[in-house]
Amino acid sequence: MWLRLLMLCFFNEALGHLNASSQAEFNPAVIFSQTTELLEGDILQLKCMVFMTEKPKDALCIYLCKDGVATRIERITRSKSIVFKIPQVAIKDSGNYSCVYSTEKQLVQRVTAVGHNTVFIQVREFGLGNIYRRNAVIFESASVDLICFGVETKTDRSLHMYLCKNGIGVNMDVARSDGIAIFILGQVRREDSGNYSCVYSIKKHHPGNVTSTNERSVIIQVTEMDVHQWWVNVIRLLCSVGVVIAAMAFLTVHNFYSIKAMFCATNAPATRSKPDDTNSSSKETQQLTQERRESRQIQLSSTVSPQGEVS
Template sequence: MRLQLLMICFFNGALGLQNDSSQAEFNPAVIFSHATELLEGDILQIKCMIPVTEETQGQLCIYLCKDGIGTRMERLTKSKSTQEFNVQQVAIKDSGNYSCVWSTKKHFVQNVTAEGHNTVFIQVREFGLGSIYLRNTVVFESASVDLICFGCNTKTVKSFHMYLCMNGAGVDMVVAHSDGIARFTLGQVKREDSGNYSCVYSIKKNPLGNVAVTNEKSVFIQVTEMDVHQWSVESRNVIRLLCSVGLVIAAVAFLIIHNFYSIKAMFCTTSTPATRPQTPKPDDTASCSIETRQLKERRESGQTQLSSTVSPQGEES
């Protein structure tokens, strides 16, 4: 019995020494990642960098670890100090803490248990939470409603599947381009269409029945019946406004026409003396004739007196 206990302790100690020696063979590296939240089907891009020392001048092996366990391995030459890892079509199971280590020896990836200088937490989601925009939140029955959804810009994929959700359940889907913008139109809405509307997006196409996501970035649409009285009041207001505008236009037109003819008449009056001589009045003509006749009679009487004082021989009478 004692011999068995001694053997167990010996093997446990040997195993611990082996693990410690294997841990000592790995050196920490620095990890970088631009994106920490990804969608299923996206590409995970991570860079690992090692310090440049005399020890790192030869050929090295660099390992990408997730939650302290190796997942991938790449070789580094002495001319490189940075290695990029690309994980294609990530899934939810790929979420976790990532780090990088390096070694001068090659090991089986699954046997690498170490962590680097720092860790990066990568979250992989099935759906991304988008934003929604709506101009009017209160609409009448049978109206048309336009909603605009905004996702995220990405360079790794060319298009998204954008889903419109009502009360957390998918009701419509369109394909959005890399700018992450999509438009939805609800036509002939009814009162039962009232509810909270939100947008989610994914790379993979999912049936609408499988889309059940709660997004706090939502808008509430209230569909109400058409109020006939309110509609008539609004119609009367519109008619009054149109009549007022029509009266203003008519008044302005009248003033323009009146001013035009006034200016035209003034122009004709001032130009008449220069173009056409005035006709003398009847009273002026009569007075002129009388004065002429009197002047003629005076001349004739003067000549008669002169002839009576001088004789034909030139003597005085």
């Protein structure tokens, strides 16, 4: 009989706590999130804020709820907001998150409520990256560069980039700090033709275990080398180089003669003075010759008499 009484008291006390928890008053709070899509292993940060006209006299208990059930609790005294951090999230952490608060502390597992608003968080195993192909025409035995772009994460862990062909991973590389990874396919063959895309993850996987349905892809078609077309391309290249050389030679000659003409035009006044000096000297010579002739005539007239005898 005493055992029955003890058991009855225990169940009554437990039922009382449960009723008190279920009847506790929870006020809705506002939730904020900088991002809604995360990768496995990333950090989730959710900010809960309480809107009150007056500062709370007592400490408040803020509950972070996922799909209407509380998962975490924090106490605030002077502030009206708190940030919940969930490190290394997993796919199971996806869901609708909200915040509520109360002046009474309750067991987290027994709190069922929804806040003022909800934020849907999606945790993915792989992120969809962008891909860019540098080569325009691809022949057999050529080298192909594929550039993959990822995104920046909120964790310090490395970002693993996976190159997929027809939806299956074929290669993996650690992306740089800016989220870029370059894959080089050397000496490609016709069997390397296909649909290529990129995905990224914080976790490291074997490339063969990676499957992707990324629509951001490029099509690579490897064709056989055409010898005739190769020679045509070489001739076109040589002609282009010849035209460039001829143009440079023409410009060089043109500039040379332009500079020479400018130099001659600058020295032109000095060269024009020589004909004037020549004309003046020729006039003086003619005058001197005329004077000599007149002097000889005077001498002859003085030595010969009017009768024709020489004195």
